[in-house]
Amino acid sequence: MTETDLTAYRQWATTPLQETPTYSVVIPAYNEEWRIIPTIGAIATHMCTLGKPWEMIVADDGSTDSTAQLVEDLELANLTLLRAKANGGKGSAVRRGIFESKGEVVLFADADQSTPIEQFGDLLAKLDDGYDVVVGSRAAVGADVASKSLSRTIFSFGLKTLVQTLFRIPVSDTQCGFKMFTADAAKLLFSRQVIDEFSFDLEILFLAKKFGLQTTEVPVTWIDAPGSKVDAAKVAVEFVKDLVAIRRNDHSGVYDKVNHDMSTSANLASTDSDSTDSDSSTSANSIPPASGQRAA
Amino acid sequence: MNIITTVSEVELQGRFDAHEAEAFRELADNALQNSADLRVVLTAVDFVDSTALAELVRAMKRCREAGGDLTLVKPSAPVRVILELTKLDAAFTIV
Numbered sequence: 001m002t003e004t005d006l007t008a009y010r011q012w013a014t015t016p017l018q019e020t021p022t023y024s025v026v027i028p029a030y031n032e033e034w035r036i037i038p039t040i041g042a043i044a045t046h047m048c049t050l051g052k053p054w055e056m057i058v059a060d061d062g063s064t065d066s067t068a069q070l071v072e073d074l075e076l077a078n079l080t081l082l083r084a085k086a087n088g089g090k091g092s093a094v095r096r097g098i099f100e101s102k103g104e105v106v107l108f109a110d111a112d113q114s115t116p117i118e119q120f121g122d123l124l125a126k127l128d129d130g131y132d133v134v135v136g137s138r139a140a141v142g143a144d145v146a147s148k149s150l151s152r153t154i155f156s157f158g159l160k161t162l163v164q165t166l167f168r169i170p171v172s173d174t175q176c177g178f179k180m181f182t183a184d185a186a187k188l189l190f191s192r193q194v195i196d197e198f199s200f201d202l203e204i205l206f207l208a209k210k211f212g213l214q215t216t217e218v219p220v221t222w223i224d225a226p227g228s229k230v231d232a233a234k235v236a237v238e239f240v241k242d243l244v245a246i247r248r249n250d251h252s253g254v255y256d257k258v259n260h261d262m263s264t265s266a267n268l269a270s271t272d273s274d275s276t277d278s279d280s281s282t283s284a285n286s287i288p289p290a291s292g293q294r295a296a
Numbered sequence: 297m298n299i300i301t302t303v304s305e306v307e308l309q310g311r312f313d314a315h316e317a318e319a320f321r322e323l324a325d326n327a328l329q330n331s332a333d334l335r336v337v338l339t340a341v342d343f344v345d346s347t348a349l350a351e352l353v354r355a356m357k358r359c360r361e362a363g364g365d366l367t368l369v370k371p372s373a374p375v376r377v378i379l380e381l382t383k384l385d386a387a388f389t390i391v
Contacts, residue, residue: 001368008379009373011376034346035345035346036380037346037378037382038344038345038346038349038378038382040381041374041377041378041380041381041382042342042343042374042378044372044374044377045373045377074381113343113345116311116342116343118342146315158389193385207320223311223313223315225313225314225345226314226315226347242356270361
């Protein structure tokens with residue numbers, strides 16, 4: 001990384017994009033005041049080395065700490081902050097971020113930088129190969145997983161076995177918080193999503209299979225960041241319930257209709273309504289909408 | 297008796313995060329026994345988290361209390377940006 005890269009970052013940090021971004025990076029955040037700033041710094045610096053216009057969207061999920069304020073105070077020209085009045089679940093935060101995104105390619109990445117952003121290019125190469133959805137995987141051959149706790153290791157193995165047996169989804173790690181989509185795929189999938197909690201990733205991948213989207217995984221380096229909010233025992237119970245719910249939803253036709261409308265979400269956002277989707281009300285530094293695109 | 301003051305230098309590589317904080321603290325404390333000045337080379341560090349930043353601040357305070365200083369040497373672009381975003385670039389001596 002060179003001085004040129006720093007110059008590119010400074011340009012991105014201070015000058016709003018005049019063109020539609022090629023890439024959007026969505027970071028869901030709930031009570032991340034301790035971790036969010038270094039993650040933003042690392043992601044911003046790396047993304048600015050790629051030479052394409054890009055935007056960052058931090059979708060706060062009703063944090064009760066100073067996460068949202070810290071992000072807003074950065075005053076980065078191409079960072080949009082979405083606020084929520086209440087904690088709606090990671091799935092709702094990612095959805096709000098996806099709906100706000102304008103890039104041709106959308107990545108959502110966890111706020112703890114547990115999957116280093118330097119792997120963006122590895123996932124992008126798969127999109128270039130024609131895939132619609134590319135999943136960072138800690139279980140694929142070649143993955144490098146550091147400092148993962150025993151409980152998470154056992155939990156992950158259990159999930160993998162269950163998911164592959166019941167759903168035959170073509171990835172070995174449904175839960176890694178590093179997933180890339182084409183814009184069309186992302187907006188289709190998140191418009192049909194109904195699960196907002198831990199299992200939302202699984203539902204999204206189930207929907208990708210249901211709608212015939214090409215999905216693959218890429219082995220990633222992953223570092224277990226201290227302070228993880230995942231309670232393995234509690235989440236395991238919820239996950240099994242959600243597996244059943246996904247099947248039931250599918251059989252009853254829930255996924256055959258739009259469950260979250262982008263335009264409705266955007267409109268409600270500007271009116272600062274109380275529903276979960278509508279809480280995306282504050283945009284610290286919005287990119288001017290390109291021709292034909294909706295306003296932030 | 298002659299007292300010879302030397303500057304200790306620590307070079308870090310890779311990811312400097314909470315997992316490495318304890319090792320860094322031990323390294324810094326040992327170095328401070330020889331000198332109140334500590335140079336931390338961050339050229340090959342690609343990420344620092346908040347815990348790592350806190351350790352750097354702690355080491356800086358210890359250096360200054362001992363009459364010296366902690367200098368961050370050639371931080372990589374991501375580390376420099378993280379220092380700027382946290383406004384710690386103003387607190388540290390960076391060369």
